[in-house]
Amino acid sequence: xxxxxxxxxxxxxxxxxxxxxxxxxxxxxxxxxxxxxxxxxxxxxxxxxxxxxxxxxxxxxxxxxxxxxxxxxxxxxxxxxxxxxxxxxxxxxxxxxxxxxxxxxxxxxxxxxxxxxxxxxxxxxxxxxxxxxxxxxxxxxxxxxxxxxxxxxxxxxxxxxxxxxxxxxxxxxxxxxxxxxxxxxxxxxxxxxxxxxxxxxxxxxxxxxxxxxxxxxxxxxxxxxxxxxxxxxxxxxxxxxxxxxxxxxxxxxxxxxxxxxxxxxxxxxxxxxxxxxxxxxxxxxxxxxxxxxxxxxxxxxxxxxxxxxxxxxxxxxxxxxxxxxxxxxxxxxxxxxxxxxxxxxxxxxxxxxxxxxxxxxxxxxxxxxxxxxxxxxxxxxxxxxxxxxxxxxxxxxxxxxxxxxxxxxxxxxxxxxxxxxxxxxxxxxxxxxxxxxxxx
Amino acid sequence: xxxxxxxxxxxxxxxxxxxxxxxxxxxxxxxxxxxxxxxxxxxxxxxxxxxxxxxxxxxxxxxxxxxxxxxxxxxxxxxxxxxxxxxxxxxxxxxxxxxxxxxxxxxxxxxxxxxxxxxxxxxxxxxxxxxxxxxxxxxxxxxxxxxxxxxxxxxxxxxxxxxxxxxxxxxxxxxxxxxxxxxxxxxxxxxxxxxxxxxxxxxxxxxxxxxxxxxxxxxxxxxxxxxxxxxxxxxxxxxxxxxxxxxxxxxxxxxxxxxxxxxxxxxxxxxxxxxxxxxxxxxxxxxxxxxxxxxxxxxxxxxxxxxxxxxxxxxxxxxxxxxxxxxxxxxxxxxxxxxxxxxxxxxxxxxxxxxxxxxxxxxxxxxxxxxxxxxxxxxxxxxxxxxxxxxxxxxxxxxxxxxxxxxxxxxxxxxxxxxxxxxxxxxxxxxxxxxxxxxx
Numbered sequence: 058x059x060x061x062x063x064x065x066x067x068x069x070x071x072x073x074x075x076x077x078x079x080x081x082x083x084x085x086x087x088x089x090x091x092x093x094x095x096x097x098x099x100x101x102x103x104x105x106x107x108x109x110x111x112x113x114x115x116x117x118x119x120x121x122x123x124x125x126x127x128x129x130x131x132x133x134x135x136x137x138x139x140x141x142x143x144x145x146x147x148x149x150x151x152x153x154x155x156x157x158x159x160x161x162x163x164x165x166x167x168x169x170x171x172x173x174x175x176x177x178x179x180x181x182x183x184x185x186x187x188x189x190x191x192x193x194x195x196x197x198x199x200x201x202x203x204x205x206x207x208x209x210x211x212x213x214x215x216x217x218x219x220x221x222x223x224x225x226x227x228x229x230x231x232x233x234x235x236x237x238x239x240x241x242x243x244x245x246x247x248x249x250x251x252x253x254x255x256x257x258x259x260x261x262x263x264x265x266x267x268x269x270x271x272x273x274x275x276x277x278x279x280x281x282x283x284x285x286x287x288x289x290x291x292x293x294x295x296x297x298x299x300x301x302x303x304x305x306x307x308x309x310x311x312x313x314x315x316x317x318x319x320x321x322x323x324x325x326x327x328x329x330x331x332x333x334x335x336x337x338x339x340x341x342x343x344x345x346x347x348x349x350x351x352x353x354x355x356x357x358x359x360x361x362x363x364x365x366x367x368x369x370x371x372x373x374x375x376x377x378x379x380x381x382x383x384x385x386x387x388x389x390x391x392x393x394x395x396x397x398x399x400x401x402x403x404x405x406x407x408x409x410x411x412x413x414x415x416x417x418x419x420x421x422x423x424x425x426x427x428x429x430x431x432x433x434x435x436x437x438x439x440x441x442x443x444x445x446x447x448x449x450x451x452x453x454x455x456x457x458x459x460x461x462x463x464x465x466x467x468x469x470x471x472x473x474x475x476x477x478x479x480x481x482x483x484x485x486x487x488x489x490x491x492x493x494x495x496x497x
Numbered sequence: 498x499x500x501x502x503x504x505x506x507x508x509x510x511x512x513x514x515x516x517x518x519x520x521x522x523x524x525x526x527x528x529x530x531x532x533x534x535x536x537x538x539x540x541x542x543x544x545x546x547x548x549x550x551x552x553x554x555x556x557x558x559x560x561x562x563x564x565x566x567x568x569x570x571x572x573x574x575x576x577x578x579x580x581x582x583x584x585x586x587x588x589x590x591x592x593x594x595x596x597x598x599x600x601x602x603x604x605x606x607x608x609x610x611x612x613x614x615x616x617x618x619x620x621x622x623x624x625x626x627x628x629x630x631x632x633x634x635x636x637x638x639x640x641x642x643x644x645x646x647x648x649x650x651x652x653x654x655x656x657x658x659x660x661x662x663x664x665x666x667x668x669x670x671x672x673x674x675x676x677x678x679x680x681x682x683x684x685x686x687x688x689x690x691x692x693x694x695x696x697x698x699x700x701x702x703x704x705x706x707x708x709x710x711x712x713x714x715x716x717x718x719x720x721x722x723x724x725x726x727x728x729x730x731x732x733x734x735x736x737x738x739x740x741x742x743x744x745x746x747x748x749x750x751x752x753x754x755x756x757x758x759x760x761x762x763x764x765x766x767x768x769x770x771x772x773x774x775x776x777x778x779x780x781x782x783x784x785x786x787x788x789x790x791x792x793x794x795x796x797x798x799x800x801x802x803x804x805x806x807x808x809x810x811x812x813x814x815x816x817x818x819x820x821x822x823x824x825x826x827x828x829x830x831x832x833x834x835x836x837x838x839x840x841x842x843x844x845x846x847x848x849x850x851x852x853x854x855x856x857x858x859x860x861x862x863x864x865x866x867x868x869x870x871x872x873x874x875x876x877x878x879x880x881x882x883x884x885x886x887x888x889x890x891x892x893x894x895x896x897x898x899x900x901x902x903x904x905x906x907x908x909x910x911x912x913x914x915x916x917x918x919x920x921x922x923x924x925x926x927x928x929x930x931x932x933x934x935x936x937x
Binding site: 076080084087088090091092093188194195196199200202203204205206207208209274333336348349350351352353354355356357358359362364365367368369370371372374375376379380381384385387388 | 516636648788797812815828
């Protein structure tokens with residue numbers, strides 16, 4: 058195999074785009090020595106060709122005309138880093154039609170329209186590579202599809218949204234309110250001005266859809282995933298959970314039973330404070346994958362940012378340029394649900410432990426009433442916490458930890474609690490996630 | 498690309514060999530759906546064809562005649578799981594000469610004779626794949642060579658020997674002596690009857706040679722690596738270190754400076770107890786890789802065992818069968834030292850912090866003498882610990898933590914300490930490894 062040159066076009070010169078351009082311009086020789094391929098960035102397309110950017114580009118490379126990229130037959134790989142789900146989809150389809158392999162970091166687009174795009178790529182005999190779509194610099198797509206390829210994947214537990222993890226870490230370590238921690242994240246550039254997609258859990262759901270699709274081998278859409286965000290997180294629950302040995306994280310969880318039942322969910326989760334995921338702090342991401350042969354693995358790194366995400370895009374460029382991505386992409390058989398034996402479970406079927414906090418009147422017989430309702434729904438207690446409080450309104454928090462039970466029983470119990478005269482506000486309920494111990 | 502069948506021969510039906518056979522026999526259809534390739538295990542060679550093994554093999558597949566594998570032209574991939582460095586080398590060379598790609602888990606062989614084997618493979622236009630040689634089920638070779646391919650690797654910090662980590666974890670958590678912890682590891686099957694290669698650090702050095710070769714792109718031999726094992730670890734140092742915020746791990750460390758200087762070492766290391774590596778417990782492995790673009794990453798999982806190691810071997814089989822390994826292998830340019838600008842540093846050049854424990858007479862002026870020697874060698878103190886002890890021989894431990902200084906200054910100071918009348922036994926010195934904080 059003689060050394061070869063592969064020409065590359067990039068659409069979207071934002072933060073990550075600049076990072077990708079920087080690596081391609083500065084490390085071209087280094088990559089060639091390791092792969093035998095000279096990567097040549099020959100065209101960059103962006104609507105704004107005037108803006109000052111943190112890198113120096115070769116003269117004439119930047120244009121606002123997408124056709125300059127599409128019509129250049131020498132460009133083999135097109136990178137879409139525009140974001141959003143409308144224009145970006147059009148750009149990807151046009152690049153495929155123009156005979157280019159596509160690389161993208163666009164999790165929202167792939168989660169919502171992946172199968173349409175994958176079909177277009179298969180039809181054009183091209184591939185779409187998307188390492189950068191999940192968990193930034195962590196090579197998690199590659200790990201699932203190649204490094205763990207001999208495994209039947211049983212479960213994924215991921216901290217895949219750096220914004221939420223930054224906020225929850227600050228709430229936990231600095232005893233800050235959600236609002237204060239969000240404001241700080243925005244000031245630090247870790248949260249958008251409109252943070253809805255992050256704090257509402259939607260971004261994590263997009264990533265879980267992609268990770269679970271490739272892990273479990275069937276089409277998974279964002280609407281298949283039960284989603285709760287962190288926007289209503291009260292600092293008191295982080296404190297009380299901490300006292301009981303738990304740390305609050307926004308987890309994206311995909312599980313497949315041996316019978317092919319798939320559980321998919323994103324929600325605030327109490328995990329044991331001594332577990333590895335509990336200790337993933339700040340803007341970092343981590344994904345723990347359980348395979349039938351390998352047991353527990355965990356992959357840790359930066360989930361966002363200019364250079365970490367660029368690192369993942371460049372890994373894809375190399376893989377596509379070497380022809381390796383395309384072979385695996387051929388077998389990206391994400392069967393439509395109707396054609397597979399896989400069954401997506403409803404959240405009501407979930408069996409979990411739960412943390413429940415009630416604000417109750419401080420008077421005799423309160424715990425008896427709580428316990429009567431739990432008993433009625435066959436929910437068994439595993440822990441109780443009630444602090445003495447010296448406030449004036451005679452209302453105190455009562456916290457209950459349950460043994461494993463079904464979500465639908467908890468939902469019914471919560472509705473019953475709300476009807477009690479002694480319960481003074483809507484109960485808070487947080488799932489406790491017991492990550493399996495792969496121990497000896 | 499039509500679906501194809503790839504035939505495989507396996508030499509060495511021990512624990513890992515049985516795991517590989519199990520996956521190939523049980524998950525053939527599953528792997529075919531994901532890759533388009535039918536993997537067919539058609540020949541197994543082992544000296545013992547009678548032994549009872551935990552898997553059921555197809556009739557007639559097992560033989561003690563290596564030629565049955567070598568002469569079968571249909572077998573494209575040969576897996577060597579014999580171990581050792583003599584017979585295994587011969588087997589690999591014969592498989593290459595017979596036109597087969599080779600897969601191995603043999604770290605000792607690759608670390609000692611890698612370049613000779615790689616040259617034979619290049620000459621035969623075949624490849625050698627070795628994911629299973631380092632850190633068992635963790636796909637760390639693949640991560641370095643593909644997932645992080647856009648990065649210049651700056652540093653590797655690895656816990657890559659499960660035996661040592663199991664022993665040190667038990668010493669730390671159960672306050673056990675080295676001998677007691679080793680005995681328990683042997684009873685649990687985590688340590689060999691002759692544990693020298695593990696506890697002496699040699700096995701970690703073999704893995705570091707492989708990981709740093711592919712990370713830094715030049716030939717690295719075991720003798721380039723400074724090695725200290727854990728066999729002289731005293732439980733008191735684990736306790737005193739713990740009081741000062743450190744946890745003892747056997748780390749394999751490779752670092753490259755921007756000027757191309759390479760530091761390679763395996764030794765007991767105090768790491769901050771709140772760091773991720775400090776929390777890797779029992780037989781687990783973890784490797785933290787720092788790339789110039791991606792920043793800090795960490796890969797965690799089981800470093801040994803039947804199915805985890807088999808998981809890595811099967812990942813290699815798939816990669817080789819798809820033709821991907823071979824392309825990367827072509828560019829496994831591990832230049833002999835003479836041809837590269839890389840410079841392997843001597844341990845004397847190391848700059849580190851150090852933990853020193855002296856057993857000293859309990860009388861006035863002792864600390865003055867210690868500090869005078871440190872000052873003479875321009876070593877600055879950052880911490881001191883001396884407990885009141887109520888023993889009868891009037892000898893107490895005095896512990897000193899230094900600021901950053903050169904190894905050669907410490908070595909000279911230790912020699913001076915030994916000459917002091919007040920110092921009652923050979924000083925203990927443990928390096929403190931400050932893993933860079935990739936924080937914000």
